[in-house]
Amino acid sequence: MGSRTGVTAALERTVGRRQARRIRGRLMGRGHLLPDFIIIGAARSGTTHLLGQLNAHPNVLEGPRETHFFDTHRHTYGLSWYRLRFPADKARRQAYAQGLHPVLTGESSPSYLSHPNAPARVARGVPEARLLVLLRDPAARAASHWAWCLRQCGEIRSFREAVEAEIGTPGDRHGIRIPAGKGVTDPLVVRRGIYQPQLERWLTHVPRERILVIQSERWFRDPPAVMSEVCDFLGLPRQDRLPRVMRNRNKPHEPVDPDVLARLREFYRPYNETLAEYLGMDLDWDEQLAD
16 A cells, blocks of 8 residues: 555656656545544654554554654645555445444554644544544653654754753743754754643644543553543444553663753743643643653
8 A cells, every 4th residue: 555566656757756646646545544533643652552552453444654644745645645545445344344333544643743734734634533642741752752863863962952952051041942944843852842832723723522632641551541531532442451562662862861851841840730721631740750
């Protein structure tokens, strides 16, 4: 599904890659499903593990990880191209014939939460999809994101340097800023942990009842209990036991400076307090850094 064939390569040479993908989507995409749910973030908050558990549910047809359709140029390929990332319509019909109901599919692209254009695009493209949001202690999330950037996107700065690029050195009173040479859609490790503005942007396009917010630490501690809530939200049958799905537990490549971490915790404290009130949730993020 979605692999390049000889015909696809020839079409790309003739009309260009972007137009070829649009054409391929129009020709083949109608026979595929659209997602019933999307895990929209936050990055480094347990989203991959949650998608793995959902994909392992007997009433879920396995969906893709990180299509990045709604937060990159890929949205210009058209919704039919997006459909090609998902199972064929006939797979749902076959599941129905086996007595399963409902039968869902979905995806996880954790950068959707922070992207300024993703909410409107999702609301237009898949208006019935239910959205899952995992929110992790923002200081722990920032450390994990920095470590991921070391491995995946050429980051060479220390954790201190990455943090100070966004909030300045100790004593700086200018607040958060976007570093020179970066944009709001770049993987900014500090800014992505200020969750409330991101959620408010989504809620201007999506009804609150179609968004489930989960504290990541609860998911890490007790997946079965949280999975039951997710199943209820999606209308899926609960499972007596969860299948064993590998969880990504990557640690930072080098020790996180405790002084920087303590400063981050103080920086996030007022944001976390207003977020807890906004969501009506008890967020215990002043505890020791999570794994």
